[in-house]
Amino acid sequence: MELLYDLKRTALATIAKALLISLCAITIYNLVSFSQSTSQAVDRSFSSNAEKGLYSLVDRLIDPDAFAEFRESSSNVKSLAEFYSQLNVNDSIELISVFDQTIPIVDARGDNSFDYGYGTEMSTRGKYLDEASGKEVMNVKSIQLNQRAFDFYNLEVSSGETIRWNQIDYSNPTTPVLLGADYRGLYAVGDTLEGNFYSKKTIFTVVGFLEPDQSIFYKGDINFYLDSYLVVPYPPSIVDFPQEETYFYGILSFAMINSVIAADSSFSTDDVLDVLLKASQSSGFDQYSLLNVPTYLVQFSLAKRLITENLSLLIYIEVVLVASTLVGVVALNQFTHHRRKGQIRIAWTLGQRRSLLAGTTLTNTAIEYSLVALFSGAVILSLPNQSPESLLPVALLLVVAFVADAASQQRVLTSFLSNTSKENV
C-alpha cells in the first residue's frame, strides 16, 4: 500500500483530525495552567495559615484635642510605642499593622495611577508644586506595614532584596522601601526618593520590587492590591527618640497601633483581651479598644470559593470538550478507514504482507500526531499564559492518545483483513 497515495486520499481527514486533537490539547494545557495558578493563588492568599480570626485594634482618643494633647507628651508617646512593641513580639497573636498614609514624593515618576486619589472616590490631583519646598510633588499611594503583616499576607519580592526588618530605624539617613510591580521601569533598585513622611523629610531607597498582584486585606476589602504602592516598613520597635521628633513619632505610633490582630480560632476574644491587658499594664497605655472583624473570614472563604468554583467549571467544560473530541476523532477514523479499505483489500489480495500494511497504518497515525505536536506546540508557545509545568501533562496525554489511537487503528486493520480473508475463501 503506497503511503503517498494514501496521504493524498486522506489529506483532508488527516488535517481535520490533527486540528481537532490539537484544539483539545491546547484547552487541556490551559486548564492545567489555570489549576496551577489557582492553587498558587490559594496557597499564597487563602491557605489555612491565613484562615484566622481578625480583630481590629483602635485607639480611643477620638476627641481631636485629647489626641493632640496626648501626642505632645513624649512620655505618653513612649508608653504607646512600648505598648506596640510588646504586642509586636507576642507569639500568641499576630499584630498586623498596616496603614495607607499617602506620602508626597518629589519629582515622582509615573502617571496618575500612582496618585493617592486615583481609583477611589477622592478627586485626583496629580502633580503639584509644594509651597514649602518649592518642588513638584505628587501624593503617591503608600502602605506602611510591619514584618508580621508582610509575612501574614505572604508578600513576595520579585527582584532586589527583601526588607531587613531588624535594621529599620527612622533615625538612619535613609529608609529602605519596596515598590509595587507597576513601578518597574520607572525606578530601579538603588534609586532614592525624597518624601515627606508625616511632615518629616525622609529619603527612601528602593531595595526591591514586589511580585505582581500582591494583595492584603485592608479597609474591609480582601482584594487590596499593592501594585501601584510604595511600601514602607515599620521599625520593630520605637525605643527612644529626640524630643524635637515627638510629633513625628507620636503620629507614627498611633498609625502603627491602629492595626489588626490575627489569632488562631482556638484563641478566644477573652484571650486576646488578656494579651492586650498585659501589654497595657506593662507599658502604661490603656486608651485602646478591640473590635471583631467577621467580614474577613467571610470574604476569605467566599473569595477562595470563587476561585475554586472557576476551576470546577473549567474542569466540567474540559470533560465535555474531550468527549466531543473523542467522538469527532472516532468519526474521522471511520471515514479514513472507509477511504483506505479498497486499497488495503487490493494490496492484501495481491499478497502484501500484513506487517507492511500495519507499518503503513502506523506511519499514517504517526504523521497525524506529528501534525498535532507541531500545531499545538506552535499555538501554546504563543499563548500569554506560559507555564512549562503545564506542558508535561499535556505531552504525556498526547503520547497516551497516540498509543491508544494507533492500537485502535491496528485492531480495525486486523479485523478488516480477517473479514477480507473470509470473503476470499
Added chain:
Amino acid sequence: MKNIIDLKNVSKMIREPNGESRFLFDDLQFQLGAGEQSVAILGRSGSGKSSLLRILAGIDLSYQGDYHYEDENLLKNSDAMARHRFKRIGIIAQRYDLLDDLNVVRNVKMGLPTKHDAISRSRSALEDVGLKGFEEKLIRRLSGGEAQRVAIARAIVKAPAIVLADEPTGALDEHTESEVLTLFQKLQVSGIKFIIATHSLRVADQCDRRLVLKDNKLVPFP
C-alpha cells in the same frame, strides 16, 4: 396497435478520456409495441446498452430526441421523468442498488409509492420471486442470486407497466440464470413488459424481439 414506448431521433454525444467527443447514439429509433412482452438489447461492452436504459428510465436527460409514452411526449425535465418512472417503470440495476444495511422487506417496500398495505404487498412480491421467509434477512447476508431476486421484487412490487433490467444475470451462474429467466417469463404473463440489456445470447433468446446496438443505432439482431 400503437406503441407503448417510442424513442425518436435520439442522439447523444459523450466525451472520451482523451478529451475527444463522439456519438454514443446517432439518430437512434426505438419502439416497444403494445403486443410485445419483452425486448432484448444486445451489444458489446461500451456500446451504450446501460445508457439507453437510463434514457428509457428518464434518469439520463442529456440527449437530443423525443421520448413518447403511449403518445404522450414526455417533458425532458427531472421531475416529469421522475413521475413517469415512479408510476410506470420498474428498474433492476446492474449492481442491484440495494441498501445492504437494511433487511429484505424494507428494501422491497421502497419500491411502493404509498404506505398502504406496504408490508403485505412486499411479502407478496417476495413470494412471487421465491423468497418467502427472507423478509428479515439483511441484504449483506444474501447470495448473489438472492440479492438479484430482491432487486426484482422491488422492481415489480408496484406492478409497473415496464421493467428495465440491466444485465440481470451478469453475475449469476447458469443454474441461477435459468431460474431468473423463468421468473421473468412468469412475470410477463402477468402483463409486465421487459426491456433487457444483456450481452448473453441465452437471455436474448428468451425475448420476443432482439435488437443490437451497432454503429450508434439499434438494428435487428440477425
Added chain:
Amino acid sequence: MANLLNAQKTIRVAILFLLFTVLSASLNIYSEIQQGITLEGNRLHSAHALLITDSSDQVLSSLTTENVNARVYRSLSPDGRIRAILELGNNSTFLPIHDGRQFSANDVQAAMVGSDVPVQTVEGESFYEYQGTQYLVVATLGFGERSLLSEDVLIRDRALFSPGVLETVVVDGAEAESQIMREFGEDAYAQLASATGRRTNIDYVSPILLGFGWSLVSLGCVIAALLMARYTRPLDTVRHQLGHTRWWILRSDLFKVTTISLVSSAPASILVLMMARAPETAGVAIAAILAQAILIVVLSGIVISYRIWSQR
C-alpha cells in the same frame, strides 16, 4: 414513504448532535457563570470599569447620545455597599443573581439586594427602603445565599443621580472608555483595578477556552452535517432511481435531519434549564442550541442539495 435510515446510523448521528449541543450549552452556561463569578468577585465591575467625577447628567448624556452600552453606578453609602445603578443600551453580561430576574426597561424604581440586607415584605413582594422610598426587590444579588455581595444593594432610580452636581460615578462598559476619553479627556477618569480575577490567570484562560470550544462546536456541526449527507447518499440514489422527485428527496432528508437534531438537542436544553442561574441565561443558551440545530439542517441541506442536483 417511510424515512429509512438504519438504527445504527441514526444513533451515531444523534449522539454526535447531542454531544455538540451539550458542548455548546455547557460553553454558554460556563460563560455566564464565569462572568457572574468575575463580577461577584469585583463588586459587579468588569475589567472595563472606570471612575469619573463630573456632572452625572453630562456623563449620562454623553453615553446615551452615542448609544454606548454601559452600566453606571453611584455610591450612596460611605462603604459603597449601597449604590444607584442605571443600565444604558443593551448589556450582554448579566448581573450575578439568584431568586429573581435582571432589571428590565420597565423597572423605574427597583432594587436588587444581597441575602443579608433587611427588606420589608408586603403581599408577597419584597421592598427595600431608601430615604423614604420603597423599591421593589426584583432579585437577590450573588450566585448563592453566601456571597461577596450579601450586604450590597443596587437601586435602579434615575432620580438618585443628581443633575448638575459634581459627583463620582463608575461607568462600566466595553465601549465606554473611548467615549469618556473623547468627551472628558484622559485625565478625567481612572481605571478600577480588577479584584478576585487577578489572583489567577482566568482572564487569559477563559477566552482561549471559549474560543476553542466554539471552534469545536462549529467543527462538530460541519462533521454532523457531512455525516448526515453521507448516510443519506445510498438511500437517495435508490430513491432517485425509483422515481422520487429531487424536491421530495430533499424534503424527506431535511425532515429526517431536523427530527434528529431537535430530538438530540433536548438533553442539552434540559441541562441548560437545570444549570442556568438566571432565566435570561437559559434563554440565550437555548437559542444557541436551536441555532446550532438550524445550522446543521442548513449545512446538510446544502450538501444534500448539491449532491442531488448534480446527480446524473
